[in-house]
Amino acid sequence: MLRILVWAWVLVAAFVAAPAMAAADKPEAKAEVKAPQELVPFPPNVQMPLNVGVALYVTNLGKINEGANTYEGSFDLRMRWHDPRLAFNAKDEGTDRLEFGNERAIEKLGQIWNPQISITNMNEKDAQVSPGLFIYEDGDVDFIQRVKAPFETKFALAAFPFDSQSLPMILLSSKYTVNQLAMTQTQEDLNASGLKDGLKIRGWTPGRMEYTFSRIRAWNGDFVPQMEARVTIKRVPNSHLGVLFTPFLLTMLVPSLITLFAKADVAPRLTAWAGSILALVALNFTFSVRYPSLDNDSLVAQLVTTGFSYQMIMVMLTITLFNPPVAEKLMNRFMLAETLNITKWAIPAVFFGILLTASMRTAFTW
Numbered sequence: 001m002l003r004i005l006v007w008a009w010v011l012v013a014a015f016v017a018a019p020a021m022a023a024a025d026k027p028e029a030k031a032e033v034k035a036p037q038e039l040v041p042f043p044p045n046v047q048m049p050l051n052v053g054v055a056l057y058v059t060n061l062g063k064i065n066e067g068a069n070t071y072e073g074s075f076d077l078r079m080r081w082h083d084p085r086l087a088f089n090a091k092d093e094g095t096d097r098l099e100f101g102n103e104r105a106i107e108k109l110g111q112i113w114n115p116q117i118s119i120t121n122m123n124e125k126d127a128q129v130s131p132g133l134f135i136y137e138d139g140d141v142d143f144i145q146r147v148k149a150p151f152e153t154k155f156a157l158a159a160f161p162f163d164s165q166s167l168p169m170i171l172l173s174s175k176y177t178v179n180q181l182a183m184t185q186t187q188e189d190l191n192a193s194g195l196k197d198g199l200k201i202r203g204w205t206p207g208r209m210e211y212t213f214s215r216i217r218a219w220n221g222d223f224v225p226q227m228e229a230r231v232t233i234k235r236v237p238n239s240h241l242g243v244l245f246t247p248f249l250l251t252m253l254v255p256s257l258i259t260l261f262a263k264a265d266v267a268p269r270l271t272a273w274a275g276s277i278l279a280l281v282a283l284n285f286t287f288s289v290r291y292p293s294l295d296n297d298s299l300v301a302q303l304v305t306t307g308f309s310y311q312m313i314m315v316m317l318t319i320t321l322f323n324p325p326v327a328e329k330l331m332n333r334f335m336l337a338e339t340l341n342i343t344k345w346a347i348p349a350v351f352f353g354i355l356l357t358a359s360m361r362t363a364f365t366w
Helices: 002-025 103-109 187-192 238-260 266-290 299-318 324-330 333-365
Strands: 050-065 070-082 097-101 117-119 128-136 140-152 164-173 181-184 204-217 223-235
Touching (some): 070 164, 299 333
Antiparallel strands (some): 097 128, 164 223
16 A cells, blocks of 8 residues: 555656656747847938037926926927938929928938937926928938926026026937037027027026037047037026015014113013024025025025124123123223114124125125
């Protein structure tokens, strides 16, 4: 009986292991590896580097976020080049221009040579791009993209709220070197570029568009062409001045009035200044959260520093000159009365003078 059980166990084990052994004997299936799509060969018989004309027309700017260093823009970007292989007979085609839009434009663009120019500071995830492609009988090509997307930039807020900013759109050809391709602008491209008439940006005044052509070193050591189109904008400071100065001055005004002109004991005066210090700390925190890019040279930083200095001076005066038991030991009553009369007006005047000087210097220096 034991022998029968042993043989039965051997047969079951062999039956279970047979499929696994058969699978192991089969050659391992190789994953299909697709070769990367090759670029269409460079246009023949053209002058090198091949000029690609770039025109940029701004239709809208908005949602400027200094904290995130982003802005949202809508642009019409046109790139044009010449490829003699695309020339055709207008009589045979019945038109001197072939037009392709949206999906057809993308499909056709993959079949012809194109400069492979990308927008490097655009958030592609949230971008809306509507392409259009035009091929003319002589081989000229116009590739137009209507772009609406968030763009990354770096705001410099040292002169806030009297600052001017530059909103960039950075174009880069990472596939071709400066010896093969050059981004250029002829008069035709300049005429097609610019800002939409009546363009308005909430809280800002649009200025002009500037272009910078440069080259950067790629990972393989070659230099590739780059172009930056920048729209200059100037902040409208009126609303910000109220937001900055109103709460700031209020934190100084009430304890100053109590200390300088009200008949009160030392304890209420110190209590008022303690509240003023806490209010300024909270105000400074609010500014740092809303404008994280503000540095130590900004007007806001100067205001906060001046405010803390003023509070420290007023606290010292409160426990000395405006504290009768201490003041009587420092000087006689006639000198004390004259000193207090001068201090009541000199300290606030100097304080407001420093604030005005800092504001004027920031406004006209930057």
